[in-house]
Amino acid sequence: MRLAFYAPLKPLAHPVPSGDRAMARALLLALTHMGSQVDLAASLRSRDGSGDVAVQRSLLDQVDHLLPDIVDQGRAAGWQAWITYHNYYKAPDLIGPAAARALGIPYLLIEATRARKRLGGPWDAFARAAEAASDAAAVVFYLTERDHEALAAYAPSGQNLVxxxxxxxxxxxxxxxxxxxxLAVGMMRAAAKLPSYQLIAETLALLPSQTKLDIAGDGPARAQxxxxxxxxxxRVQFLGALGSNTLAQAYGxxxxxxxxGVDEAFGMTYLEAQAHxxxxxxxDRPGVRDVLYPRTYPGVDEGAAGLAALALSQHPAPQDIQDYIRAKHLLPVAANTLRAGLAQAGVL
Structure with missing residues (x-):
């Protein structure tokens, strides 16, 4: 099976690491694991983070120039389906729906979000493109229950949600x-990550004085x-930014x-830690709860007092946590799910 793959928010070769890039690379591995030959169909980054109409117009013009060559590439390669990872109003898939339509192949989305409240605002053109891409998909793979709710509410007739x-x-x-x-693992970006670090400090202050903390991560907000x-x-040791091997040692x-996990969609660090x-x-936040071993201590306060109580509670057995990851969050399971979705799209 020959597939086209595209990640408009952050191309796989982007130099800055992030959860989005990690997930895109993991998806490429999963598609290959199921026996497919996967081509990176495009490298255009469609992100407009500020709602700049001129930026959006420029990106749309670039797509007009790129699309004919991409369609020619698809015909020559014999693509059987187009799969796009992460379509939303700040980085819509401007290429995939038109390319799939021209090639007469199924179009599939992984992690698409609906944001109709953005229609009419500074991202209007991109919000419309994101909605159109979501409407065009024969299958949409959703990662969290929060995404599923919006997708189900606006899904066109016949669309499969997996x-x-x-x-x-x-x-x-x-x-x-x-x-x-x-152990805490997180980039040190002021706007996105400082609220979590603030809560960690407040929580540590409530824990016994012998409690120690290692912090893996770095970034522009490190001084803060x-x-x-x-x-x-x-009591606190800073490990700095770690590579995959040294980070695995830190988990161990x-x-x-x-x-x-303040304002996290979901975090790969949760899966990495639980794998150990x-x-x-x-x-207990939407998105975060989608990747955590089911809690046995419901109803705790989600501020520092609740987190401290959680830290002092009896934890699930490590083997049970690993069994949960093996059953739901490893490569073979993902490959089987992707295969099933492609079958629903008529590819297999």
Whole structure:
């Protein structure tokens, strides 16, 4: 099976790491794992983060020039379906629907979000393009229940919605963690991540004085994070930005992951930590709860007091956590789900 794949928000070769780039790369592995030959159909990044009409017009003009060559490439390669990862109003798929239509092949979306409230505003053209792409898809794979609610509300007749839980790009599990201290893993970007770091500091202040915390991550807000953690002295250790191997070692030395997840859609770090059998101390938020081992301690306050209570609670057995990841969030499971969705689109 020959497939076209496109990630308009962040191309797979983008130099800046992020959860979105990691998920796009994982999807490419999953499609290959199921036996497909996958071509990267386009590299245009369609993101407009500020609602600039001129930027949107320029990107639409670029698509007009790119589309004929992409269609020619698809005909020569014999693409049987087009799959786009992450379509939303700030980075819509401006290419896939037209290319799939010209080639006469099914069009599928992974992680599409509906935002009709953006129609008529500064992102109007892009919001309309994102809605049109969502309407065009024969199958939409949704990652979280929150996305499913909007997709189901506006799905055109005959569209199939398939749950594809976020997953790790691996078929096995790492060694089980064996430490006792807390670990936080997160980029240090002021607007996006500081609220979680603030909650971590407030939580640590409520925990016994022997509780230690390692922090893996770096970024432009590091000085602010260091200031938040300064009152704890040697109880907090900064590990800096870690590569995949050293990060795996950090998980293996920990006893639990603490990451509140303020305004997170979902976080790959939750899956990585749980793959090591680590319990997670996080807020019960939409998106976050979609990737966490089912809680056995409902009803806690989601502020620092609740997170501290969670940290002091009896945690699930590490083996149970790993079994949960194996059953729902590894590469073979994702490949089977993608195969089933392609079958619904008439590709298989």
């Amino acid at each position: 749950h594809l839980p976020p997953f790790l790009p691996r078929a096995d599990l790492p060694i089980m963690a064996s430490g006792t201290h807390l 994070v260091e200031a938040l953690m300064a009152p704890f002295g040697t 030395r920990a006893g639990a992951l603490i990451w509140p 059998g680590l319990p997670v101390i996080a807020q």
